[in-house]
Amino acid sequence: DAGVTQSPTHLIKTRGQQVTLRCSPKSGHDTVSWYQQALGQGPQFIFQYYEEEERQRGNFPDRFSGHQFPNYSSELNVNALLLGDSALYLCASSPRLAGGRETQYFGPGTRLLVL
Amino acid sequence: RKEVEQDPGPFNVPEGATVAFNCTYSNSASQSFFWYRQDCRKEPKLLMSVYSSGNEDGRFTAQLNRASQYISLLIRDSKLSDSATYLCVVNRGTGRRALTFGSGTRLQVQP
Numbered sequence: 559d560a561g562v563t564q565s566p567t568h569l570i571k572t573r574g575q576q577v578t579l580r581c582s583p584k585s586g587h588d589t590v591s592w593y594q595q596a597l598g599q600g601p602q603f604i605f606q607y608y609e610e611e612e613r614q615r616g617n618f619p620d621r622f623s624g625h626q627f628p629n630y631s632s633e634l635n636v637n638a639l640l641l642g643d644s645a646l647y648l649c650a651s652s653p654r655l656a657g658g659r660e661t662q663y664f665g666p667g668t669r670l671l672v673l
Numbered sequence: 674r675k676e677v678e679q680d681p682g683p684f685n686v687p688e689g690a691t692v693a694f695n696c697t698y699s700n701s702a703s704q705s706f707f708w709y710r711q712d713c714r715k716e717p718k719l720l721m722s723v724y725s726s727g728n729e730d731g732r733f734t735a736q737l738n739r740a741s742q743y744i745s746l747l748i749r750d751s752k753l754s755d756s757a758t759y760l761c762v763v764n765r766g767t768g769r770r771a772l773t774f775g776s777g778t779r780l781q782v783q784p
Binding site: 591593598599600601602603606614616648650661662663664665666667669 | 677705707714715716717718719722760762764770771772773774775776777
């Protein structure tokens with residue numbers, strides 16, 4: 559049973575560029591959430607997708623956008639990159655509602671460095 | 674004020690020691706509570722859920738006090754392999770809700 563997968567593992571971009579990160583959820587999961595983790599901090603929620611729509615959004619600017627595909631995989635896009643966007647980007651998946659105690663399972667992350 | 678607050682540590686303890694981590698959360702609407710473990714440069718992994726009645730998993734015991742909005746994690750007989758950052762996490766609802774993380778408490782178990 560494959561877990562959550564993400565690609566690429568590492569990425570180096572320059573300020574002003576755009577980046578797309580990809581995530582495939584764990585088998586049987588239909589909900590994908592994206593988090594940004596800066597060095598020394600806990601992950602911060604960016605947004606969540608299910609049924610191919612953005613359902614919740616954290617306190618991130620519109621430069622951060624996403625998409626979910628019919629197979630439940632997801633993309634995170636960041637436009638006009640800033641130095642402060644350098645972080646570990648984590649994708650987490652969770653199953654359909656099941657008792658309220660289901661948590662989210664994380665992929666290995668994409669480490670983005672903006673120069 | 675952060676929604677989930679943790680002592681950042683680091684906690685440096687000898688092997689075999691008992692160590693306790695505390696966490697407070699500000700949103701009384703929070704419904705689910707977890708401890709995650711994160712190794713250096715890796716993703717967070719679920720350590721255990723936290724139930725109102727308290728729960729234990731081997732050497733790990735978690736407690737929740739909803740009235741005080743306080744969560745704890747106790748690790749007994751610390752092992753070198755317990756060295757990691759421990760993240761306190763709350764969820765306002767079911768798995769579809771956003772997880773809110775504390776900044777983590779770093780534990781270093783020394784031989």
